[in-house]
Structure formats: C-alpha cells, structure tokens
Amino acid sequence: MHPQLPKEIDPFRFAQNGLKLTGELQVSDMERLSGALHNDDGVVNIDMHFDVDETNTPFLRGTFSASLTLICERCTQPMSLKVKTECLLALVQYERKIEGLAEQYDPWLIESNDPIKLSSVVEDELILALPLVPRHDFKCLPAEAWQSGEDEVEVEEEKPASPFAVLSALKSKD
Numbered sequence: 001m002h003p004q005l006p007k008e009i010d011p012f013r014f015a016q017n018g019l020k021l022t023g024e025l026q027v028s029d030m031e032r033l034s035g036a037l038h039n040d041d042g043v044v045n046i047d048m049h050f051d052v053d054e055t056n057t058p059f060l061r062g063t064f065s066a067s068l069t070l071i072c073e074r075c076t077q078p079m080s081l082k083v084k085t086e087c088l089l090a091l092v093q094y095e096r097k098i099e100g101l102a103e104q105y106d107p108w109l110i111e112s113n114d115p116i117k118l119s120s121v122v123e124d125e126l127i128l129a130l131p132l133v134p135r136h137d138f139k140c141l142p143a144e145a146w147q148s149g150e151d152e153v154e155v156e157e158e159k160p161a162s163p164f165a166v167l168s169a170l171k172s173k174d
C-alpha cells in the first residue's frame, strides 16, 4: 500500500528537504484532465522527487503514468491509452529567473506562497502528454471509410501545446 499523499504541497520546502512522493491520485479529482477525456475512470501513478541541484536550483523530477480513456478521432469510439510522462521542472519564484535556468529544466513558476494542489501539477503534465489527435493504433475503420471524399480526414498538423499555456494555467491556479 502507498502512504497517503498530501493534497497540498509546498514545493520549495519539499525541495529543501529532498522529499519524495509516490502514490496514486484519482483521475476524477483532476477536472481539467477529465475534461479532455472520455471519462474520468482510473488512477494516476505518481513518483515525484523534490531536491536542490548543485547550482542551488530547487527542482522537481516527476514521473506520472495512467491508463486514460479518450475518443478515437477516426472511429469515434472510446479507446484506452497508456500515458507515461516524465518532467524535470525548476521551481522559480520570479518570472525573470526563468531565463537563467539550465537547459534541462522546464520552468515551474510559483509566485505565491500559498500551498499548491498536488493534483494540479500532475494534471498539467498529463494534459501536455495527451496526443493531439487520439487514434486507435490499429485500423479501427477500413481505409476507404475514412480516406475517401474529404481530404481533410488525416489531420496530422495541429498547433503544438505551448509550454506557456502551462505557465499561464499555473499562474491562474484556483
């Protein structure tokens, strides 16, 4: 059994203390993630390590995995997708510090001293890891059914999720 995960975290303090968190969160507790899914079944396995690097930068190294249910855009039927994402986030208190970060880091801007919802950082990372165009990895429809007629069927190019979208999502945290 996993120990109980805290609902709220203080990332800077966690980093100073070199804390590790492992456990499970319910997908149903993550509203923004659930909104992108067919249903909110399942759990997210989380493995987080907060620490401070040799340049005194506090960071979070996280691995999040889940089996999520999305809608296939080809056959419009539900599909189960295993998602696993790893992140290395530098904790920054001021936007101006982002520029000086070592290359391996993505910034995690935390401007307030209020505790942060643990699930919010996890769901942000998972949302980024979702495929832009979810599709079964097998031919769920005969080729002629979706290749004929419309030439817009195979939509590969969509705007990549901007890392700044994550930042602004974090800034406007509820």
Ligand SMILES: [Zn+2]
Pocket (backbone or CB within 6 Å): 072, 073, 074, 075, 076, 077, 079, 135, 136, 140, 141
């Ligand atoms: Zn399909």
